[in-house]
Amino acid sequence: MGVIVLQLFAVPEGKSGPQVIDILTKRVTSLGGVLSGSFMVDCETYTSVASLGATRSVHLLHNSETPASVFALLEAASGNKTVALVADNLFDLLMLKLSNFYQAKKQTKIESRGPRFEAGDFLVKLGSVTMGPAFKGILVEVEYQACSLPAACWDLIREFMQGFLGGCVPSTPPQYIQNRFGDMLGPIDGINQYLEQFNAFRKTTGIR
């Protein structure tokens, strides 16, 4: 129950992914972060078969922070909003049963994986995004667990993030957070941001 902000960290030229993670790890630990395990967020996509009409995709995301849940996001048909569902782990099996209607696209399974740090009320996750064997980029997630309202804590989060990420953090919140600045956020909002980022990663070839 906190505000989750995702930040893309551009990989500087000449450095590899693990090197960048190392650098960021050092910065976070110097800020007082304590390593507490690792995390993983992954996304699978299922598309509907042609017989159902217009093709829509369902994205199934798992987050190691909420190991008992599966997040299913149905892509917006034109004009509608994305439908989000938080379900138990058995939902994966349900999707297998729906293989006649929604088929999995294994090639586009994308995941973000890396170490997890706790610094007081902050949770910092440095994730390297990979799609299959290919490395796509670095995604940093910061969660401020003490507050669920972005309007109340955006400044604090920004300051904290700028402390170890430097100038790449914009002063204005990301579009997703801006749209929901006065609302209470939950785990599903973090997942939505992940989906946006993953979609952007899918579209680009090479490292972002």
Place this chain on the structure above:
Amino acid sequence: MEDFFTNNSVCVSVEAPAENLVQEIAYDGQEVFQLPLTLSENLTKQAHKIDWIIREDDENDDDTLSATVTTEKDVEEESKKADFQTSSWPWDSVRNKLRSALTEVCVLADVLVIAKDKRYMVLDPVQQEQPDQRQLAQLFSKKRGLTAAANILLHGAERLKISQSDTARAKSNQDFHLELLRLRQSWTLKKIGNSILGDLSYKSAGSRFYQTGIFEVTKSEDPNLGLSTETTSENQPKQSMIKVTIPTELGGTSYIQVTIQKDQDILCTTNLNLLHTSLIHSDHSLDANPWTSKLEAAQNVLFCKELFSQLAREAVQLQAAIPHMVVGNQITASLFPGIQLSIHFQSSYSAGVNKRQLVSNSTSLVAKVDHNYILEHSLHQLLRQVHLNNVGQPVPHPSSAPLGPTKRRRLAGPHAYDRDELLLMTKNESILEQIIRQGQHVVLRLRTMFVIDSIAREIRDPLIISHWNVLNSPTLSCVKIIIMTHGYDTLQRTALVVHVGEKTLKCVCRDGRVLHMSYEPQELRDLILCQISQHQINAVQSLARFLGWHVASSSAHLGLGPVEPLGNASSCILSSPSGNRILSVRCGPQAAQPQVYLSTYPRHDTVKNKVLKDMRWEQLNTRYEEVRLEKIEGRNFLSRMELLMASLTCRPPMSWE
């Protein structure tokens, strides 16, 4: 041949009597005779009687005897022929028979006439042959028959005797079955071989205790039936046909006793073997059946044994800061330093021995056994909860969901619980831990009550009112403490809420401060004293505003003056409406009463001299002088202050005109 026939076989065809048969007798005595058969009727009747084929053979027997012996074929031919012959003149044999019959009858008539004459023929009776005199056999057969009959009768008589005279025995048999039926309504019984066994354990409710509670039901020998209906005094148990045998280790009665003690009492109570009064008496008049109390007591013993063995196992397994002690029938766990929770398993099995000990112990000092019934009940409930969890599976909604997970686990998915919450769900607390927590809460609650009550007793000036919440859990209670002054409760009320947990107190003050305190009672006491002192100052400020005085300054945590041993002093400075009086009030947590100082102006001791010419120097305040509050009339501090302020409110002095 004819001789043969006439001597040995008398062919007499008897005709119908001349007398006609009486068909009916009319009501007036007249007899209505059956009319004799007409000739044709008679003839047909006779013809029906004749067996045509045999008679025909017999007629031809003399002539064709050899022929019949030799071949059947001839006989067939003969019969065919006879048939053929008879068909041509069917009445031939009839005529022959009739003629022979006539001959016979004539001869008989002649013989009878001659015999009647008695001249040539006399009829003499013939001596019948005596049959063999088999008397003995007859006797025996008669005797046998008679004995058989007699046996049947005797048997029947016996049965009647049994059913009539021995009604009591029949009833007793009936009683046994009736009682067995009643027993079966409350307890599970099985018939194994010849014996009836029952089960009084909690296995069907989910218990996994190793001890089986099997009891045996038998017919009781020699009950005093005659006495049962007459002497049913209160103390005498009702007689029953059923004898219930319970296993020896479940005999007697037992209970679990939970006490919370301070250190010094430990030595006394470990040797204590006092029996609770409920162990000795048993209210028979209430029991409909004498076996009920016996079985229930045995079941209770089993339950207590299971509970105690579970607790003992957990006590040995759990790692606590101060290890739990398990000695014999007693488990000792420490709740707080110096306070112990002890759980005894009391059993009255060897009642005789204990009674003796009871006599000797009653003279010893610690005679009062401090049962904590609530904790005992809690223990029972906790074990029952364990049983329920063993048996019951929560029904999933929707019903197609898997059966295993609990409701909370099922909700964890859709609610996106994170890892910490999931981990919390998996933690299972043992019974001993739970009862220790409850015991700690009991102690803490009692302490808090004691602290609040003692402060309320000591300090009368602001009144301390405490409201305890009605709804609370075994591990959490809340109390709202209100500090107010009598008569000025609308003016100022200081409220604080104290949440009493197991080892900590959480205090939420009205201004939003949340304080976490430990189990030491002194901390709460200090807090309340500080709150009281702040209340006094706040109340004085409100009173001042009410009376028109101005609050010149106030400070909740004063940095001036002597250092308070506890907390901080608070003070305020009030000035009168006209401005010529200044009151300074200071209140510290340890002080019994606030201190009030007054300063007035103009200074009377200003010496008019060449330097201080101006009027304004006279308007400086004098030194502060202490006001002796105890001399002022008033019920409490605030009323005295009110009186003081009211009396000090006066028109400005005219001295500076």
